[in-house]
Amino acid sequence: MPVTPEVAASGEWGPRRKMLLWLAPALLSQYVLDVLAVGPGLPALVLRVVWALCVALSALRMDEHSASSMRLHTTFQCVAGSLCFIGLVLVAGGSDGAYFHLFPCLPLILCLIYPQDTLPVMLSGALCSAGAGGMLWMAGRPMSQVLLWVGIVVTVTLVGAYGASEFRKAQRAENEGRLERARREALESLAISERRRAHSEKLATIGQLAASVMHEINNPVAFIGANLDYLEREVLAEPRRASREELAEVFRETRTGVERVRQIIGDLRGFSRMDTEEPTECAVADVVSDAVRIARLRLQHVARLEVDIPEDLPPVLAVRRRLAQVLLNLLVNAGDALEARGREGSEVRIIGVCEGARVVLRVEDNGPGFPPHVLPRLFETFFTTKGPEKGTGLGLALSRELVEQCGGSLVAENREEGGARLRLEFPVGGSVKVAS
Structure with missing residues (x-):
């Protein structure tokens, strides 16, 4: 792959x-x-230039994204480098020259430069051992010395190749460990994101209920205040006009109002809390x-709510707050769908049955139902037909996810008689393994 000057200037080299x-x-x-070893000479300079050009041209044409290209150019560089080094040893005096004793070093150096591939280094070791043995043989040295040098070069090559192999294994293990850590961190981040998403949807649902909550709390607070005024007047009046029965009734009403406020606040706090409960x-x-x-x-103030849940329905395996949050989402959605119609004749029903x-x-309403183009996309994340002040597009998607985590299913359909129906199905408690 030729490298243009534009690529070189852009700094995109690997x-x-x-x-x-x-x-x-x-x-x-x-x-x-070379000059210090044998003095100035053209042959040594030519060999150096040829060696440097082989490395540079091979590097410029190498494709680092292709394994075959990498191996081809690595092999070429190792073979060309070994031949050029053998030529330098001959120019520098052969077996009696200063460079001869560096024969074992070249394969070892190549192992450090090219640790990713063993074969090119083995080829270099074979060439170096043949070059060293050939020079000694041509110089008339004893066969024992020839075999000694061949053995030294081969041994160093094998040790270098083994070290490069171990380096590759360690590098591969490190990369796998890094990928595994990244995968675990990604899963942890996803889990945290899912918890935050569920929490945001809970808060969004509570936010939609804020006006109704204020109205609902205002009623008991109003008669608590009136009762306290009454008690203050009666207790401080002389002589006392109220009977003990009247005062007892006022106290009972006050306690009822306080309990109602406490219950509403407790329910809202429970729904807004991010739970980590186990399914039961x-x-x-x-x-x-x-x-x-x-x-x-x-x-x-929107519709009449009817609840038809038999007390003898079998229990289901779920996180109670999560399942209640799903039902709350569905009921609030039904209220939003019926709001424009007015309360007259508007109904929302929750029906529970056991089927095998x-x-x-079933959460049903007698509103307009789901338009045909909306129904297929109803459970898509961030898909909503409501205005930005009423919906985030997460409620139904999150509800289905929570139901499926309990081993159940959530589907939407239109009723034949008009209106919408959300159908939740759960295995009877203990008959399914809940997804984590």
Whole structure:
């Protein structure tokens, strides 16, 4: 792959190519050592230039994204470098020259430069051992000395290749460990994001109920205040006009009002809290009661709410607050759909039945139902037909996710007689493993 001047100027070279381009002038600069070893000479300079050009041209044409290209150019550089080094040893005096004793070093150096591939280094070791043995044989040295040098070069090559192999294994293990840590961190971040998303949707639902909550709390607070005024007048009056029965009734009403306010605040606090509870068997009637207590605040001025949940329905395995949050989302959505119609004739129903090994809850209303183009996208994240002040597009998507975590299902459909229906199905408690 030729490298244009534009690519070179843009700094898009990879680390291997940059290293080789630095290596080329370094090889050329080693001519100073040749001069010190044998004096100035054209053959040594030519060999240095050829060696540096082979490295530089190979680096420029190498594709670091292709394994085959990397191996081809690595092999070429190792073979070309070994041949050029053998030529330098011959120019510098052969087996009696200063460079001869560096034969074992070249394969080792190549192992450090190219640790990713063993074969090119082994080829270099074979060439160096053949070059060293050939020079000694041509110089008339004993066969034992020839075999000794061949053995030294081969041994150093094998040790270098083994070290490079171990380095590759360690590098691969480190990369796998890094990827595993990144995967775990990503999963942890996703879990945190999901918890925050669920919390945001809870707060959004509570925010939609704020006006109704204020109205609902205002009523008991108003008669608590009136009762306190009455008690103050009667207790301080002389002579006392109120009977003990009247005062007892006022105290009972005051306690009822305080309990009502406490219950509303407790329910809202429970729904807004990010829970980490484990799934347990919970009675469907109790879960529906939890959701209905808050949903009535939204529905009391919009529609009539009917609850038909048999007390003998089998329990389901779920996180009670999560399941109540799902029902609250569905009831608030039904209230939003019916709001424009007016309270007259508007109805919302929660019906519970047992069908075989499944507990089925149906949340129905007699509103306009789901338009055909909306129904397929109803559970998409951030899809909503409401205005920005009423919906985030997360409620139904989150509700389905929470139901599926309990081993159940949530589907939407239109009623034949008009209106919308959300159908929740759960296995009977203990008959399914809940998803974490």
